[in-house]
Amino acid sequence: MLERTIIEAVGTAETLIDQGDQGDAQALLTQALLMCALAANDREALAIAKATRLLINLDVGLLPEGAIDAHVERMRRLIAPFHCETTATASAEAELSRFEWVHSSSDADPIVLVDVLRGAREFTARAHDSEHEGVRRAAAEAALTAQIIREWLSQDATSIAVALESLALSLTSESDSRMRHIRIDALYTAARLRIDHTNDAPAAHYLLHTVFKEAGELASARRFYYSATLHLADLSLDAAASPAEALTEATTALHSDYADDVQDAALRCQHLDRMLVRITADDREKMAAMEWVRLINRLTASPDPQVRATVLDHVRFRRTNLDGLTATDLHILQHADTAALRDTHQGTVGARFQVACRIVEVIGRPNLGVVPSHTEPHRDPSLAVRLSEELEQRFPHAASSPELAPTMARMLLERALRLSEIGRREQALSVLAEVRSKVANAPVNHLRHILAQSDYWRGRLQREAGQRHQASTAVDAMVTEFAHDPDPDVRVWAANALHSASRDPELNPSDVDAILDRFAEAFSDDEDPRIRQHDAHRRLNQAVHAHEQGATNRAAQLLKDLVARYNTDTDAEIIDTVRLAQQNLTVLTLSAKEAKTPGTESEEQYRDLSSRLHAADGIYASGRTEEAARQWQVLADSAHGSNDPNIAIIGLAALDMWGAYLNDSQQWVALSAVARRAMVARENLDFRAERMRTRAYLRFGIAQGRVGDPLSAIAAFEALDALAANTGDDEIMTTRQQAIYNRAVMIDDLGDAEGAIEAYEHVLAVHSASRDSQARRLRRIKALRNKALLLNDLNRLPDAASAHRQILDIASGNPDPELCQRARLSAFSLAECFTRLGDHSSSAQTYAWIRSVTTLGFTSTDNLSAARAQKSAERLAHRAGKRKQ
Numbered sequence: 001m002l003e004r005t006i007i008e009a010v011g012t013a014e015t016l017i018d019q020g021d022q023g024d025a026q027a028l029l030t031q032a033l034l035m036c037a038l039a040a041n042d043r044e045a046l047a048i049a050k051a052t053r054l055l056i057n058l059d060v061g062l063l064p065e066g067a068i069d070a071h072v073e074r075m076r077r078l079i080a081p082f083h084c085e086t087t088a089t090a091s092a093e094a095e096l097s098r099f100e101w102v103h104s105s106s107d108a109d110p111i112v113l114v115d116v117l118r119g120a121r122e123f124t125a126r127a128h129d130s131e132h133e134g135v136r137r138a139a140a141e142a143a144l145t146a147q148i149i150r151e152w153l154s155q156d157a158t159s160i161a162v163a164l165e166s167l168a169l170s171l172t173s174e175s176d177s178r179m180r181h182i183r184i185d186a187l188y189t190a191a192r193l194r195i196d197h198t199n200d201a202p203a204a205h206y207l208l209h210t211v212f213k214e215a216g217e218l219a220s221a222r223r224f225y226y227s228a229t230l231h232l233a234d235l236s237l238d239a240a241a242s243p244a245e246a247l248t249e250a251t252t253a254l255h256s257d258y259a260d261d262v263q264d265a266a267l268r269c270q271h272l273d274r275m276l277v278r279i280t281a282d283d284r285e286k287m288a289a290m291e292w293v294r295l296i297n298r299l300t301a302s303p304d305p306q307v308r309a310t311v312l313d314h315v316r317f318r319r320t321n322l323d324g325l326t327a328t329d330l331h332i333l334q335h336a337d338t339a340a341l342r343d344t345h346q347g348t349v350g351a352r353f354q355v356a357c358r359i360v361e362v363i364g365r366p367n368l369g370v371v372p373s374h375t376e377p378h379r380d381p382s383l384a385v386r387l388s389e390e391l392e393q394r395f396p397h398a399a400s401s402p403e404l405a406p407t408m409a410r411m412l413l414e415r416a417l418r419l420s421e422i423g424r425r426e427q428a429l430s431v432l433a434e435v436r437s438k439v440a441n442a443p444v445n446h447l448r449h450i451l452a453q454s455d456y457w458r459g460r461l462q463r464e465a466g467q468r469h470q471a472s473t474a475v476d477a478m479v480t481e482f483a484h485d486p487d488p489d490v491r492v493w494a495a496n497a498l499h500s501a502s503r504d505p506e507l508n509p510s511d512v513d514a515i516l517d518r519f520a521e522a523f524s525d526d527e528d529p530r531i532r533q534h535d536a537h538r539r540l541n542q543a544v545h546a547h548e549q550g551a552t553n554r555a556a557q558l559l560k561d562l563v564a565r566y567n568t569d570t571d572a573e574i575i576d577t578v579r580l581a582q583q584n585l586t587v588l589t590l591s592a593k594e595a596k597t598p599g600t601e602s603e604e605q606y607r608d609l610s611s612r613l614h615a616a617d618g619i620y621a622s623g624r625t626e627e628a629a630r631q632w633q634v635l636a637d638s639a640h641g642s643n644d645p646n647i648a649i650i651g652l653a654a655l656d657m658w659g660a661y662l663n664d665s666q667q668w669v670a671l672s673a674v675a676r677r678a679m680v681a682r683e684n685l686d687f688r689a690e691r692m693r694t695r696a697y698l699r700f701g702i703a704q705g706r707v708g709d710p711l712s713a714i715a716a717f718e719a720l721d722a723l724a725a726n727t728g729d730d731e732i733m734t735t736r737q738q739a740i741y742n743r744a745v746m747i748d749d750l751g752d753a754e755g756a757i758e759a760y761e762h763v764l765a766v767h768s769a770s771r772d773s774q775a776r777r778l779r780r781i782k783a784l785r786n787k788a789l790l791l792n793d794l795n796r797l798p799d800a801a802s803a804h805r806q807i808l809d810i811a812s813g814n815p816d817p818e819l820c821q822r823a824r825l826s827a828f829s830l831a832e833c834f835t836r837l838g839d840h841s842s843s844a845q846t847y848a849w850i851r852s853v854t855t856l857g858f859t860s861t862d863n864l865s866a867a868r869a870q871k872s873a874e875r876l877a878h879r880a881g882k883r884k885q
Helices: 002-018 022-034 042-059 065-079 085-104 110-127 133-152 157-170 177-198 201-215 219-238 248-254 262-276 281-300 305-317 327-339 346-363 381-394 405-421 425-438 448-464 468-482 488-501 509-523 529-548 552-566 572-594 601-621 625-639 645-664 668-678 687-706 710-723 730-749 753-768 774-793 797-811 817-837 840-852 860-880
Strands: none
Touching: 002 022, 002 042, 022 042, 042 065, 042 085, 065 085, 085 110, 085 133, 110 133, 133 157, 133 177, 157 177, 177 201, 177 219, 201 219, 219 248, 219 262, 248 262, 248 281, 262 281, 262 305, 262 817, 262 860, 281 305, 281 327, 305 327, 305 346, 305 860, 327 346, 346 381, 346 405, 346 860, 381 405, 405 425, 405 448, 405 860, 425 448, 448 468, 448 488, 468 488, 488 509, 488 529, 509 529, 529 552, 529 572, 529 774, 552 572, 572 730, 572 774, 601 625, 601 645, 625 645, 645 668, 645 687, 668 687, 687 710, 687 730, 710 730, 730 753, 730 774, 753 774, 774 797, 774 817, 797 817, 817 840, 817 860, 840 860
16 A cells, blocks of 8 residues: 555656646655655655655755755655665665755855755765665765855865865766766866866866866767867967967867767857857958868758757857858858758758848848948848848748748848849839738738838838839828837837838928828827937928928927927937927027118128028939039038138038038048048037037048048047047037947957957947937947957957846847847847856856847747757756856
8 A cells, every 4th residue: 555655646746746736746745755654665665765855856945954854864764674776776866855956046045055065975975885876876966066065165176176086086987877977077177176276287187188088978978078178278378389289179079970969069069169269360260161161061961950950050140240240150151051952851941041041131231330341241232132032932931930930021121122222123112012921821920020111111112213102102001000009119110101201302391291290190199219209300390391381480389399398308319309499499580580680791691601501402302412512512612711600600511511412422532521621620610510520520530441541530530539528519429429439340340359349348438428319329239249249259258248238238128129139139149158158057047038038029030049049058057057167
């Protein structure tokens, strides 16, 4: 009866635990053990030991130590006569549970740890010489845990290393795979402690070579195999060995002939990336191109589809930021894509599709930086279009897959934009018209953001093609569908559509007013900051239109309403709009006074030049840009040398508009000359002159960078930084921030990593002293991303992780798509930093956070990748506990 009762209790309890009903399992086991009599045979003894182990696992860390002691004493009493291998092992494993729970506890009290340490040592002393292999294994586990606890308690590192070495020596003759693993773990940890705390390189070198020899032959310990070779490389580099010589063992490990399972494939990929960060940038590019090709060829030839998917996923995610991606990185992606062309297994389709999409994205990427980097891969929008079309043929079912449809929809949208960019607008419109139908079988909730963007661009391209009726219809339909969407990232595209439509220069004033009224009806009360920016612009534009139509009083009232609604807003762009509204109110007042009194000759000249400046602006808006540029030149020349500050402002404004046109049309040589004229300081001019002057410095720097004089450009940006250092004007502050960011990028491109890190830190410091805005948040995130890439390349992983955390802090609660895109990349980069640092628990927590957060727009594919990575990290964390790697 006892045998059946306790065995049934164990089986039922295991089922309850698997189902998450720990409370019920605890009650069942407690009652069953209380009812037990002395075991009558080995089966009863084994069941009692298993039940005790389960109960200890449920109670330890929650109940007082005395309660756990009672569980153990009762077990010993009930099974005392039975000592076979199986029963003895089960009994030892039950006692071991008293200590091993600390590996899964993140906040154990030091006093508790001291008690566990004492218990683990006592158990080891009793059990390490047992005749039973399972008992000796449990003793070895407890001995290793004891030394880990000592490290957590910051005890003497040398004595811990010695104890670990003694443990490893005692296990030399053991053949059990787990005890071999414990021996390797002990040797590796001892070596790490000697490197970190005692500077005993010879001893560490010997220990690591032993790990290298033994861990490669044991699959469960393979991570020690790879890590040991990297520590050996670091020791050799510290001793001034060449990179090739230092990485000898690491390279041998990378291409060892051990069979590849999923875990080992992931370890090899991580190992290669960890090798690359230990060498200079130039050597890194050469080595990456060669070694990644070898590794890709090896792993994509594996018969296991999970291994093939693993290497493709790693290649895709190893460089998450387009800004820092190099031509070598693109080559690696393309080789992986080619190597997987013959793979037709369903288990690899997602990884193959995402790698192919990444290539299209890289080749067709828009110009992300003001100053392009010479290390970037060649951009070819035409090739991106062709590859995108081929990709759709290669993966015909991607558009209907819940996991892949969002990426396919994004590819279609990007294809349309690249088609428009290379002048094939009708084909672009055709692609946009098909987006909805192609992804019609996928869950729409995952696609609304992309569908809204697609509809926005469809209406905009139709308008640019002169198809105004179709464009108007498309905008109306889009606003009807998306204007009240609960997701602000979707709503904002409807607002963008109306805002863009209202700026069409071919519309008559009544049509513009109708669009602006529609915007007011749909969005005047929207709290999204991007939509509020549009609403402030809308109110300003309506005031300008009213003034142009002669309704000066209405224009003034509209401006007053704008100021009243947004005067306390903290968004930098809205603050500038309010300031402009206030200036226009002043202009309207001055205009009314001038109409009543005859003016002097200077006033007449001012009115004439002002009228001509306004006319030139209209000419430019109508598309006659060259004619407008000639008018600006005449105006600037006419105002040159005038002592009248109002006329001087007109001349400076003409130079400012002319410079903006030259910048937009990329006439860099001419821009340098015009910007230089506007950089000259003038006395007795108001804040508008300082704004235009700082913009001239910025444009001069951009132009010098574009014509190939980066040092002159950096000098201009630094002069602007000093000029605007004490400004209280938000617009000048914005210009200064753009300049110092450009300066940091140029220093980065010149290859001065330390100088670039310092420059990016300056960018962040200056931004921290100003009001926040969406544009500034994005620039801060770009600076942090670039800084993190440099820190990563320098192997300063804690600093890189800190930068990624700051990015996630900035993006939290900000729905801007560009911010979220970079935050998603940094989330994965942060997890990878933890992995490379050996903090697998934090890595797993980061992947779990990625899967749980809903505000950053992680795709289903992102979540799937995070889930796989989380499982891997949790396995590593479980096996290593809190041991540092």
